[in-house]
Amino acid sequence: QVQLVESGGGLVEPGGSLRLSCGASGFTFSDFYMSWIRQAPGKGLEWVSYISGSGITIYYADSVKGRFTISRDSAKSSLFLQMNSLRAEDTAVYFCARRRRNYDNIYAFDIWGQGTMVTVSS
Amino acid sequence: DIEMTQSPSSLSASVGDRVTITCRASESINNYLNWYQQKPGRAPHLLIQAASSLQGGAPSRFSGSGSGTDFTLTISSLQPEDFAVYYCQQSFSFPPTFGQGTKVEIK
Numbered sequence: 001q002v003q004l005v006e007s008g009g010g011l012v013e014p015g016g017s018l019r020l021s022c023g024a025s026g027f028t029f030s031d032f033y034m035s036w037i038r039q040a041p042g043k044g045l046e047w048v049s050y051i052s053g054s055g056i057t058i059y060y061a062d063s064v065k066g067r068f069t070i071s072r073d074s075a076k077s078s079l080f081l082q083m084n085s086l087r088a089e090d091t092a093v094y095f096c097a098r099r100r101r102n103y104d105n106i107y108a109f110d111i112w113g114q115g116t117m118v119t120v121s122s
Numbered sequence: 123d124i125e126m127t128q129s130p131s132s133l134s135a136s137v138g139d140r141v142t143i144t145c146r147a148s149e150s151i152n153n154y155l156n157w158y159q160q161k162p163g164r165a166p167h168l169l170i171q172a173a174s175s176l177q178g179g180a181p182s183r184f185s186g187s188g189s190g191t192d193f194t195l196t197i198s199s200l201q202p203e204d205f206a207v208y209y210c211q212q213s214f215s216f217p218p219t220f221g222q223g224t225k226v227e228i229k
Contacts, residue, residue: 104153
């Protein structure tokens, strides 16, 4: 079935780095934009980054621009998020999500992974 | 960025109640509005796309309406499995933004 599974979260000190992975199955990975969305403990949802199916088009939220890098490997149906210069405010559950457009070209995040927790603390 | 404001932030309701959640955008977003349900410890789940299009598998007691800046999510008869946090999200302009969430609790 259609599924996304994240991995790579953990505890890291401020200023440190971490690389998240998201494995996709059950759909043609290269056909879809993919995204990372995060949720700080007890808080709402914050979009982090997009990457197009080809990997050519990439967007970031201002809060992570210059520190995070999104990438994908379509041969392995995998999405990645390299996080550098981590700050306490980056502490969150990180979800990968598939972006789907409907017939009116309105997109939504229709498939989500279970999330992986990133804690930035000394 | 377009700001999305939900009301109320939380509500208490009983099984069988009709529940309405409102989402307001800081500028017009046509019908580029999605609704998600999130249960504790779980990922969000897409309920409604494009303001009123119920996703496959979502119960028919859920409905969405609105256009422009004002939107509503209605649960016609609240069921025990509907107690969760609900988020609206706009996809009209970059970056995509979410409302702060509405927690539906058991009365």
